[in-house]
Amino acid sequence: EAGVAQSPRYKIIEKRQSVAFWCNPISGHATLYWYQQILGQGPKLLIQFQNNGVVDDSQLPKDRFSAERLKGVDSTLKIQPAKLEDSAVYLCASSLDRLGTSRNEQFFGPGTRLTVL
Amino acid sequence: AQSVTQPDIHITVSEGASLELRCNYSYGATPYLFWYVQSPGQGLQLLLKYFSGDTLVQGIKGFEAEFKRSQSSFNLRKPSVHWSDAAEYFCAVGGLEYGNKLVFGAGTILRVKS
Numbered sequence: 001e002a003g004v005a006q007s008p009r010y011k012i013i014e015k016r017q018s019v020a021f022w023c024n025p026i027s028g029h030a031t032l033y034w035y036q037q038i039l040g041q042g043p044k045l046l047i048q049f050q051n052n053g054v055v056d057d058s059q060l061p062k063d064r065f066s067a068e069r070l071k072g073v074d075s076t077l078k079i080q081p082a083k084l085e086d087s088a089v090y091l092c093a094s095s096l097d098r099l100g101t102s103r104n105e106q107f108f109g110p111g112t113r114l115t116v117l
Numbered sequence: 118a119q120s121v122t123q124p125d126i127h128i129t130v131s132e133g134a135s136l137e138l139r140c141n142y143s144y145g146a147t148p149y150l151f152w153y154v155q156s157p158g159q160g161l162q163l164l165l166k167y168f169s170g171d172t173l174v175q176g177i178k179g180f181e182a183e184f185k186r187s188q189s190s191f192n193l194r195k196p197s198v199h200w201s202d203a204a205e206y207f208c209a210v211g212g213l214e215y216g217n218k219l220v221f222g223a224g225t226i227l228r229v230k231s
Contacts, residue, residue: 003160093160
């Protein structure tokens with residue numbers, strides 16, 4: 001079974017530029033998550049999709065971050081414009097969870113390491 | 118606010134020695150508890166989870182964890198550490214009291230010396 005795919009693996013940009021990350025979850029997984037992991041910290045949930053609807057985006061900085069999940073499968077996370085403090089690893093995860101209970105195992109992709117200069 | 122505390126940022130153990138990584142959560146009568154491991158350049162992998170029942174749970178790679186409600190703790194243990202266990206370990210808590218999302222601790226980096 002293929003795992004969660006993410007691209008690119010690494011990205012370096014200047015502040016105020018824009019950047020986009022792509023995630024392809026495990027086939028059949030209803031729930032998709034984007035996490036931000038700043039160096040020295042645990043992952044922090046940015047947004048959670050159930051199929052193609054948003055379940056929780058309470059911690060997404062909506063003035064600069066946006067995300068969509070096309071047809072309930074792939075997802076993109078965009079930052080525009082980027083700030084220095086956005087430097088982090090962005091992790092995508094998916095789970096079978098159809099009820100949004102957080103009981104089901106989340107499977108994580110390898111992440112995209114973003115450096116903002 | 119809901120929080121998860123992993124008091125040890127770094128731990129170094131000798132290969133073959135026993136290991137215990139600590140995790141405390143802020144509140145919740147029936148939290149869902151998880152331990153994940155992250156190797157450099159890789160995503161997180163689930164080691165074990167606890168929802169209810171027997172408070173001692175077994176996971177992959179020889180790890181186990183014990184839920185102690187009175188101490189709000191879910192410590193991870195392994196009786197004999199292998200060099201390949203060197204990685205970063207994250208405790209996470211979920212469930213209704215955490216908004217049905219996972220809240221992660223800051224992680225503990227495990228170093229194994231030969």
